[in-house]
Amino acid sequence: MGHKSLVGIVGGGAWGTALGCLMAKKGQSVLLWARNEAVIADINQHQRNRLYLPDIPLDRALRATSRLEDLTRAEVLLLVCPAQYLRATASALSPFISAGVPLVICAKGIERESGALMSTVLAELLPHNPVAVLSGPNFAAEVARGLPAAATLATADESLGHRLVSIIGGPAFRPYYSPDIIGAQIGGAVKNVLAIACGMVAGLQLGENARAALITRGLAEMSRFGMALGARQETMTGLSGMGDLILTCMSGQSRNMSLGMALGEGRKMADILKERRSVAEGAASADVVQMLAAKAGVDMPIVDAVVDILHDRAQAANVVQNLLNRPFRHEGI
């Protein structure tokens, strides 16, 4: 698999488009599959994806298709649809994928119905394809603009990991290899839920001290959950863990953080969602993270607070007060 092999991207949202643009720019041959004909036409005819990645000119070499069968000749596939749609999308794709073609999970979430990580979903549907995870502090718009960024590239087979790093990495995008595919998925899924909490703190105007406390205790929460599910601690404090938690909790660019901010300002979930086309994965994964944590006997008070708000069971100000009322305890995870 050399640099000129075809990379297939499954998903024409902001992140699939940014990754496609990143690789096309460095001369990699890339084909992006999207569901939406308007997105495909915009990419092929105008080098834009105005629906999901406005104001960013894309590389001319990035091509898009609506036919999954066009991905048959891809030698590596990046799966970039939202997590809750990965099962259906991979299932539709399966007749067109040869055994051995690596699948790189770029979605950040846990399946609500089953509690399965994305790697488990793929192992069920495509057991003869090696799986990798790309996850890190990466806002799509910045990556598409060619600004510097780094991510974790996790897969069990180190030599495959190095090949994927050289295919996906570029002058300003640095994937770091890790063998920990569990940890890389947990960080991406849980930080989205914690970012909703950080947004709430911002919406309630509780100050920067509160935000820093929440990020730090959120990291402890995410780490004990990850380690209970088999993640390595170093992954939880790496790019796909702490790195992404910091980014997502610090910036209104984050869809999860801005969703939390609107909730903190007192807006209703249904009204906020009506105005959005983009995905906020934390809202979809919060319940299942809570369920898995309960099963593993892991205490996740911040996640519990977010679940209560998302289900309209409490006011943002009250759940914050409940967190503050918890007994004092030792620091550490």
Ligand SMILES: NC(=O)c1ccc[n+]([C@@H]2O[C@H](COP(=O)([O-])OP(=O)(O)OC[C@H]3O[C@@H](n4cnc5c(N)ncnc54)[C@H](O)[C@@H]3O)[C@@H](O)[C@H]2O)c1
């Ligand atoms: N946007 C980012 O900065 C960024 C960065 C890293 C990772 N991610 C992750 O990438 C994944 C995709 O997010 P995005 O930002 O590209 O999406 P987006 O919000 O830009 O677009 C939504 C996507 O969902 C797709 N979609 C909607 N309904 C669908 C269905 N029924 N079946 C299949 N697909 C459907 C749309 O076609 C579109 O591609 C998410 O898991 C996200 O967490 C996003």
Ligand SMILES: O=P(O)(O)OC[C@H](O)CO
């Ligand atoms: O906009 P968000 O909250 O989905 O975050 C995007 C990326 O996951 C940041 O790494």
